[in-house]
Amino acid sequence: xxxxxxxxxxxxxxxxxxxxxxxxxxxxxxxxxxxxxxxxxxxxxxxxxxxxxxxxxxxxxxxxxxxxxxxxxxxxxxxxxxxxxxxxxxxxxxxxxxxxxxxxxxxxxxxxxxxxxxxxxxxxxxxxxxxxxxxxxxxxxxxxxxxxxxxxxxxxxxxxxxxxxxxxxxxxxxxxxxxxxxxxxxxxxxxxxxxxxxxxxxxxxxxxxxxxxxxxxxxxxxxxxxxxxxxxxxxxxxxxxxxxxxxxxxxxxxxxxxxxxxxxxxxxxxxxxxxxxxxxxxxxxxxxxxxxxxxxxxxxxxxxxxxxxxxxxxxxxxxxxxxxxxxxxxxxxxxxxxxxxxxxxxxxxxxxxxxxxxxxxxxxxxxxxxxxxxxxxxxxxxxxxxxxxxxxxxxxxxxxxxxxxxxxxxxxxxxxxxxxxxxxxxxxxxxxxxxxxxxxxxxxxxxxxxxxxxxxxxxxxxxxxxxxxxxxxxxxxxxxxx
Amino acid sequence: xxxxxxxxxxxxxxxxxxxxxxxxxxxxxxxxxxxxxxxxxxxxxxxxxxxxxxxxxxxxxxxxxxxxxxxxxxxxxxxxxxxxxxxxxxxxxxxxxxxxxxxxxxxxxxxxxxxxxxxxxxxxxxxxxxxxxxxxxxxxxxxxxxxxxxxxxxxxxxxxxxxxxxxxxxxxxxxxxxxxxxxxxxxxxxxxxxxxxxxxxxxxxxxxxxxxxxxxxxxxxxxxxxxxxxxxxxxxxxxxxxxxxxxxxxxxxxxxxxxxxxxxxxxxxxxxxxxxxxxxxxxxxxxxxxxxxxxxxxxxxxxxxxxxxxxxxxxxxxxxxxxxxxxxxxxxxxxxxxxxxxxxxxxxxxxxxxxxxxxxxxxxxxxxxxxxxxxxxxxxxxxxxxxxxxxxxxxxxxxxxxxxxxxxxxxxxxxxxxxxxxxxxxxxxxxxxxxxxxxxxxxx
Numbered sequence: 001x002x003x004x005x006x007x008x009x010x011x012x013x014x015x016x017x018x019x020x021x022x023x024x025x026x027x028x029x030x031x032x033x034x035x036x037x038x039x040x041x042x043x044x045x046x047x048x049x050x051x052x053x054x055x056x057x058x059x060x061x062x063x064x065x066x067x068x069x070x071x072x073x074x075x076x077x078x079x080x081x082x083x084x085x086x087x088x089x090x091x092x093x094x095x096x097x098x099x100x101x102x103x104x105x106x107x108x109x110x111x112x113x114x115x116x117x118x119x120x121x122x123x124x125x126x127x128x129x130x131x132x133x134x135x136x137x138x139x140x141x142x143x144x145x146x147x148x149x150x151x152x153x154x155x156x157x158x159x160x161x162x163x164x165x166x167x168x169x170x171x172x173x174x175x176x177x178x179x180x181x182x183x184x185x186x187x188x189x190x191x192x193x194x195x196x197x198x199x200x201x202x203x204x205x206x207x208x209x210x211x212x213x214x215x216x217x218x219x220x221x222x223x224x225x226x227x228x229x230x231x232x233x234x235x236x237x238x239x240x241x242x243x244x245x246x247x248x249x250x251x252x253x254x255x256x257x258x259x260x261x262x263x264x265x266x267x268x269x270x271x272x273x274x275x276x277x278x279x280x281x282x283x284x285x286x287x288x289x290x291x292x293x294x295x296x297x298x299x300x301x302x303x304x305x306x307x308x309x310x311x312x313x314x315x316x317x318x319x320x321x322x323x324x325x326x327x328x329x330x331x332x333x334x335x336x337x338x339x340x341x342x343x344x345x346x347x348x349x350x351x352x353x354x355x356x357x358x359x360x361x362x363x364x365x366x367x368x369x370x371x372x373x374x375x376x377x378x379x380x381x382x383x384x385x386x387x388x389x390x391x392x393x394x395x396x397x398x399x400x401x402x403x404x405x406x407x408x409x410x411x412x413x414x415x416x417x418x419x420x421x422x423x424x425x426x427x428x429x430x431x432x433x434x435x436x437x438x439x440x441x442x443x444x445x446x447x448x449x450x451x452x453x454x455x456x457x458x459x460x461x462x463x464x465x466x467x468x469x470x471x472x473x474x475x476x477x478x479x480x481x482x
Numbered sequence: 483x484x485x486x487x488x489x490x491x492x493x494x495x496x497x498x499x500x501x502x503x504x505x506x507x508x509x510x511x512x513x514x515x516x517x518x519x520x521x522x523x524x525x526x527x528x529x530x531x532x533x534x535x536x537x538x539x540x541x542x543x544x545x546x547x548x549x550x551x552x553x554x555x556x557x558x559x560x561x562x563x564x565x566x567x568x569x570x571x572x573x574x575x576x577x578x579x580x581x582x583x584x585x586x587x588x589x590x591x592x593x594x595x596x597x598x599x600x601x602x603x604x605x606x607x608x609x610x611x612x613x614x615x616x617x618x619x620x621x622x623x624x625x626x627x628x629x630x631x632x633x634x635x636x637x638x639x640x641x642x643x644x645x646x647x648x649x650x651x652x653x654x655x656x657x658x659x660x661x662x663x664x665x666x667x668x669x670x671x672x673x674x675x676x677x678x679x680x681x682x683x684x685x686x687x688x689x690x691x692x693x694x695x696x697x698x699x700x701x702x703x704x705x706x707x708x709x710x711x712x713x714x715x716x717x718x719x720x721x722x723x724x725x726x727x728x729x730x731x732x733x734x735x736x737x738x739x740x741x742x743x744x745x746x747x748x749x750x751x752x753x754x755x756x757x758x759x760x761x762x763x764x765x766x767x768x769x770x771x772x773x774x775x776x777x778x779x780x781x782x783x784x785x786x787x788x789x790x791x792x793x794x795x796x797x798x799x800x801x802x803x804x805x806x807x808x809x810x811x812x813x814x815x816x817x818x819x820x821x822x823x824x825x826x827x828x829x830x831x832x833x834x835x836x837x838x839x840x841x842x843x844x845x846x847x848x849x850x851x852x853x854x855x856x857x858x859x860x861x862x863x864x865x866x867x868x869x870x871x872x873x874x875x876x877x878x879x880x881x882x883x884x885x886x887x888x889x890x891x892x893x894x895x896x897x898x899x900x901x902x903x904x905x906x907x908x909x910x911x912x913x914x915x916x917x918x919x920x921x922x923x924x925x926x
Contacts, residue, residue: 102722102806103834125728147671160675161646176900182802182877183643183835184632184682186894187923188904192645192678196671216728236587242610242699280730281763284756340667342588372669373588409670416672427672428662435653435661435911436674442906454673 001041001084005062009044009086012054017092019043028087031072031079032134035389036418040067040081045089049169049205055088056203057173059448067450068203070110070142073134075336076417078146078198082452088203090141096120097206105164105181106209110141114148117209126211129156132413133321144204147196149413151247151320152277154371156212158413160195167206168194171444181208193439198415199450201443215279218246219289220313223301224270228252228366231272232346234299235370238276239343241295243288248371249275249320254330255365255378256319262326265319268303274370275316323367324378331363331380333389335396338414339403343373352402353377360395362388374412375403401426416454425456434459498547499527505539506531510577518572520552521565522886530574534652534660534691537575541689542658544571545916551656552918553685555596555624559631562882563684564893567920575626578691581605583666589697590649590666595626595690606697614641614698618785626690632682635784636733636749639833641698644681650694651677653687656916660691668696679907686922687911701751704732705761706776709746709768717744718808720768721832724748725805727767729760734832735783738812740825747776747783783829787839788883794854795842797861798883799868803834807875811836818868822860838879840864858888869895897923 010018019025020042029037041064046052059066065085072079081087094111101124106117114135117128131150132138138148143159144166156162165179179191194201225231231250238245251259251273259265267273276292278285289306296304307313319326327334341349350366357364357379365378377399381392400410400423410416410423424433433455441461443449451458502511506529514525531537544551550568554560555575578594581602585591586609593602599613599620606612616635617628627633629651634643641647650664653676663676680687711717717736724734729750736746750760765773790796803811808830815838819826823843830836842857861884869879873896881893897904901924908915908926920926 100804100806101726103804104725147675149669149671153669157642157646158669158671160678161642170903176903177898178900180876180898182804183833184800184802184878185898186878186880187897187900188683188687188907189645189678189681190900190903190907192675192681196675213726213728215730239589239699240587242702244698281728281752281756281760283759284730284752287753287755340669342585342590342667344585344587369669373667374669407666409665409667409672411672412667412669413671420672424673427665431659431661432663433673435655435659436663436676438910439674439676439679439907442903442910 001062001064005058005064006042008058009042009055012051013044013046017045017047017051019045028069028072028081028089031069031074031077033075033077033080033417033419036077036080038081038083040087041084043087043089045092047092049167049175052088052169052203052205053173053175056169056171059086060172060446063446063448065448065451068141068145068199070139070145071113071137073138074142074146074415074417075338076411076415076419078415078417078450078453079142080418082450090139090203093205101126103181104211104213106211108140108207108209110139110144110204110207112140114138114140114143117211121211125214127214128209129162129212130159133324140207140209141204144195144207145197145199146413146415149369149374151249151369154248154369155244155246160192162210163191163195163207164210165208166191166194166204168202168204170202171446171449179208198417198453200440200454202449217282217285218277218279218313219285220275220277220307220316221289221292221296222267222305222307222316223274223276223296224268224303225272225274225299225301226270228272228350229347230300231274232350232370234274234296234301235343237295237299238292239371241291243278243292245276245371246279247275247277248369250368250370251320251323252366254363255323255327255367258326258330258365259319259323261329263318263322265315267319270302275320320367324376327365327378327380331382333381333383333392335379335381335392336414337375337377337379337396337399338411339375339377339400339408340412341373341375341403341406341408343370345406345408346370346373349375349402349406353399356398357395360391362392362395364395369412372412373408397423418453421454421456424454498543501543502529502540506536514572520569521561523566523569525552525569525572527570528572528574530577532577534578534654537573537578537689537691538654538658538660540573541654541656541916545656545914548914549916550919551916553626553630553689555627556598556622558619558622559627559633562631562893563918563921565920566918573689575624575689575691582692584609585666586611590668590694591697592650592666592692592694593625594692595624597625599623599625599628607700610700611697612700613647613695615644615647616781618788625693629681629690629693630683630685636735636831638835639734639831640732645678647695648677648681648693649696651680651690652692653680654689654691656688656912656914664694666694684918684922686908686918686926688917703754703757704749704751705757706747706749707761707764707773708776709748710772710774711744711746714738714744714809714812716771717746718806720771721746721808722805723767724764725832727763729763729767731760736808736830737783737828738815738830739827740816740819784837787827787829787837790839790841793883794885794887795857796883796885797840797865797881799838799840799865800880800882801836801838801872801877803836803872803875803877805832805834807877810875811872811877814868814871818864818871821867822864824860824864858885861885862888862891865891894923
């Protein structure tokens with residue numbers, strides 16, 4: 001990037017919106033996945049859609065790859081900068097533009113913090129349903145990129161369920177609108193494609209969200225089981241009884257210990273802990289909760305507690321929501337994984353995880369969204385011991401292979417990003433990946449928007465308009481042409 | 483692809499038919515008849531492959547030969563969309579009618595594109611489960627058909643649309659690629675969400691060969707009630723109040739017409755205790771409107787709209803509005819129908835999606851042919867007027883049925899500023915414009 005381009009960037013976002021000094025750039029060299037680091041050439045912090053467009057138009061003209069970034073809490077390296085590229089941070093575009101209670105819609109800019117949406121609509125007893133554990137810091141734009149989930153998506157669905165429309169700056173700088181405030185707008189559901197595309201299709205500059213009325217009551221039960229298998233059997237029992245709880249979470253003993261050490265949720269010391277949350281009309285929830293209680297006892301629960309107050313409920317959840325960070329109390333380093341399995345494969349996969357972790361000589365703490373089979377194995381290691389980091393990485397990928405073999409997925413909510421690119425070809429066949437990349441070529445024929453993520457081998461698009469010039473990815477041997 | 487001259491096309495036919503017969507068997511290739519016409523456009527051949535690979539292979543052959551292909555399930559909604567600009571081949575998916583896997587303990591089902599919804603529901607019921615969707619004509623409608631037309635009914639309020647229920651898809655692309663996306667688990671963000679891309683794409687991007695859905699348990703108990711209101715403004719107030727309440731209703735739909743006062747149906751599911759409590763709350767909330775037990779089956783309300791005597795004097799449209807525009811929209815419908823001397827009926831869900839039927843009045847004494855021509859102009863005029871008004875308020879109107887002889891009326895309306903991108907997506911997946919040419923938005 002030459003000085004004149006930088007000058008153009010400065011003219012768009014001003015000095016306050018441009019970061020070029022190496023000390024400050026360090027903040028942006030990784031996201032929540034800290035073992036991958038790339039220094040961007042510059043970080044730009046636009047404050048309007050016009051500024052985003054102007055920046056992207058220059059990137060398009062100069063073929064400069066860009067990576068959009070929200071709060072940088074992603075766990076798969078989705079916001080990892082690209083060599084010789086820039087980072088476009090949406091953090092300053094953080095206005096809630098409109099709340100429409102009559103139609104249960106909110107219109108926000110991408111930098112708005114997830115929990116702030118709920119904060120804003122809470123007085124009218126509404127909430128924004130997707131609740132990733134990082135919800136107090138992560139941004140809606142980042143949630144859109146990753147199709148973030150959370151504990152309550154079992155009942156309420158994922159980010160994609162709650163995004164009705166998007167304003168998007170395409171990688172050539174043009175501005176388009178996908179979906180809208182009303183449902184089923186004529187045309188392809190490109191909003192559905194954009195959500196979860198990990199920043200590879202453009203930059204969302206405005207997001208129309210669905211907000212949800214708070215249920216009449218919420219009841220949370222905590223049950224202690226001798227093992228995760230017993231707890232898993234109880235989960236199957238609950239589902240088989242025809243219930244759809246708002247959340248079912250599970251933790252194994254190591255995760256319980258970690259949570260206890262970090263935030264003292266006063267969890268019973270057991271082999272498998274379940275958190276079951278039901279919400280809805282009081283009479284309905286009370287009656288179903290009695291049933292859940294019975295099912296847990298039938299499957300060997302040694303202790304069952306019902307949260308008696310909002311404070312107690314919050315404490316139940318605190319242990320669960322802080323589990324990732326809590327593992328730092330029992331291990332100097334750890335890798336967070338995000339596999340998904342059909343729920344019925346749980347006992348088998350847990351057995352396998354125990355076996356291969358023993359073989360590797362490493363400990364694995366397990367935290368699950370048990371209702372939908374989303375596992376978060378935390379592989380513990382010590383970077384100071386030579387070879388252990390590599391062993392931990394290998395183990396975490398072996399766990400993902402177990403998930404694929406069980407008919408599941410390599411990621412339920414964290415995204416593929418940089419980290420799991422190599423696993424994509426284990427989960428999908430070449431034609432599957434090629435088809436996805438053909439869709440990408442429609443959005444981004446010059447591969448400028450977060451070009452190195454998701455796909456193990458980025459494919460250049462061919463038949464792009466204009467004069468042929470080798471793509472930076474091509475010259476560096478990363479990508480090939482279709 | 484330009485139209486073939488007659489001799490060229492005959493030659494191509496015989497060569498192709500030979501290959502086809504070898505691929506799918508002669509019994510699965512037949513000449514198209516008038517009954518196979520799509521919105522008045524006749525095809526030449528009907529081909530019914532028996533496997534996903536055969537579908538991909540057959541599609542590749544036709545794509546290479548430059549023939550336009552119309553994918554078809556049982557054809558219940560084949561008239562939706564614009565008439566095709568070209569149509570040579572009907573490619574039927576009905577032989578892919580196998581329920582591939584009902585993983586009941588995991589609440590998922592994988593089914594071939596040709597399975598009917600009823601066939602799937604019957605299998606699921608054995609384990610107390612359902613695909614939480616109420617599409618039109620489930621006894622005939624196929625998986626591929628409901629997905630391609632994005633057909634959803636009243637249950638959408640609680641369980642979401644097909645986009646929220648589909649978790650995996652396999653597609654045959656015109657170049658013969660057979661590609662899968664998504665998977666067999668509900669929670670999965672690996673790769674692009676192509677199941678959503680093809681839902682509602684009217685078969686213009688690829689042929690769906692199988693799909694995987696998430697399932698819901700069948701309810702233990704349910705109760706439906708109806709709320710009578712005097713006029714649309716009161717209905718709107720009631721609907722918005724229910725939506726803003728803590729009731730956990732499953733659906734809420736309102737019936738309007740030019741002759742009766744509005745009635746709304748609401749459905750609750752759950753435990754006996756829960757239902758009783760919700761009914762009490764509803765009665766308090768809806769007062770002074772009258773709440774009563776629903777006597778008639780509310781499930782078929784949408785099908786009843788489609789149950790019209792004369793296709794040549796009727797139009798059906800899907801509208802999408804904001805719930806807060808309910809009363810205004812009903813007023814606009816009534817206005818447009820009055821101006822053009824039409825009868826009308828509408829069913830509008832609390833989600834803001836609705837279905838509208840416009841009908842010409844019974845023919846009067848004067849010349850019937852002349853009268854029919856006037857009627858067609860009236861239908862078109864009303865649809866056009868209403869679409870303009872709805873689009874101005876940020877809503878949309880899609881025509882699903884119009885008389886064959888009606889002057890051209892674009893089925894879709896304004897596709898917005900994303901049309902160039904949509905065309906680009908189409909071009910990347912179907913560069914020769916083989917699949918359903920001209921049937922989708924903006925000429926796609």
